[in-house]
Amino acid sequence: MPKEHLDTEMASQAHDVSYLTAIHWQDNQPRVRVQTDETPSTEIVETQDLHLRFRINDDIPRRCVGRIERSTEGSVYVDCESPPTTGRRCERCQIVDNIAAANMHQAHRKGRDAIDQRMAAYLEHPHRLYVAIFRDGSTKIGTTRGTSGGQRLVEQGAWFAKYVGHVEDGFLVRELEDLVSESLNLGQAVDTRKKISGHLRAKDDNELQKILEGVTLEVRKVLKAQNVEGYSLLNETWSNPAIDDPLWQDLVAYPATLTHGAHEFTIRSMVGRLAACTRTGMTEVFLLDLQPLLGRPLERGDFELDELALQVSLF
Numbered sequence: 001m002p003k004e005h006l007d008t009e010m011a012s013q014a015h016d017v018s019y020l021t022a023i024h025w026q027d028n029q030p031r032v033r034v035q036t037d038e039t040p041s042t043e044i045v046e047t048q049d050l051h052l053r054f055r056i057n058d059d060i061p062r063r064c065v066g067r068i069e070r071s072t073e074g075s076v077y078v079d080c081e082s083p084p085t086t087g088r089r090c091e092r093c094q095i096v097d098n099i100a101a102a103n104m105h106q107a108h109r110k111g112r113d114a115i116d117q118r119m120a121a122y123l124e125h126p127h128r129l130y131v132a133i134f135r136d137g138s139t140k141i142g143t144t145r146g147t148s149g150g151q152r153l154v155e156q157g158a159w160f161a162k163y164v165g166h167v168e169d170g171f172l173v174r175e176l177e178d179l180v181s182e183s184l185n186l187g188q189a190v191d192t193r194k195k196i197s198g199h200l201r202a203k204d205d206n207e208l209q210k211i212l213e214g215v216t217l218e219v220r221k222v223l224k225a226q227n228v229e230g231y232s233l234l235n236e237t238w239s240n241p242a243i244d245d246p247l248w249q250d251l252v253a254y255p256a257t258l259t260h261g262a263h264e265f266t267i268r269s270m271v272g273r274l275a276a277c278t279r280t281g282m283t284e285v286f287l288l289d290l291q292p293l294l295g296r297p298l299e300r301g302d303f304e305l306d307e308l309a310l311q312v313s314l315f
């Protein structure tokens with residue numbers, strides 16, 4: 001075989017690579033952004049029954065996962081093809097992301113004139129305040145833009161939640177969020193490790209709802225004691241669409257490291273960025289965190305798969 005031909009073949013093989021760059025939820029349906037060197041370079045693919053077979057090839061550079069830009073119309077995803085610097089983003093996307101995060105969290109402290117105009121326009125829109133609970137029993141206070149839908153809650157993988165306030169804009173809602181956090185020592189984020197352990201050793205749904213009721217009552221007391229204009233109390237219940245899905249009742253932690261080696265699985269259902277997956281020839285439903293895959297080169301091909309060493313629990 002002439003060398004030139006071999007090189008061309010190797011080059012085309014090396015291009016058979018795709019990158020997952022983001023997980024999106026829309027109308028309660030999870031999708032992933034998949035980037036390739038084909039045209040168009042980005043496709044949005046439903047994760048329901050998505051079969052993945054790939055090898056992590058560390059000889060191929062990773063890709064920046066892009067960024068979200070916010071304006072009065074909401075948020076728009078901006079794809080990027082640069083290599084990441086540190087973490088998952090290139091320098092430019094990281095700067096944009098850091099500024100957005102800082103603006104978002106400090107908007108009410110800095111005042112609306114001190115932040116980026118597009119972000120200010122994004123925040124000048126009704127928001128809701130909610131209390132969410134995860135399956136390990138962790139609770140948090142949070143905010144979401146808009147007056148309907150459970151987008152933020154499905155994205156984060158909350159199990160149950162209560163909307164407690166309708167607030168005129170994103171500035172006041174963050175003031176109230178901070179106030180509740182400080183008064184009740186109630187956090188604004190829940191660690192993914194807790195979310196994972198919650199699915200593997202879940203508290204009973206009734207117990208979770210009771211805990212949530214209790215925390216919500218405390219939050220309402222704090223809110224009622226405030227004499228501020230611009231918000232009204234809400235009492236709306238939300239639950240994750242997966243609560244009745246039997247796939248989420250008997251999960252096994254994925255017994256391999258996703259960021260090395262060769263893997264094969266089919267995504268059956270998702271809660272936030274966590275996926276319930278099956279593997280050909282096995283009966284278990286595995287719990288996987290898709291986040292570590294974002295931006296990594298997933299080389300497609302019929303590779304020999306990593307063995308999954310299932311541990312037999314003694315208890």
Ligand SMILES: [Zn+2]
Pocket residue numbers: 064065066080081082089090091092093094
């Ligand atoms: Zn970038």
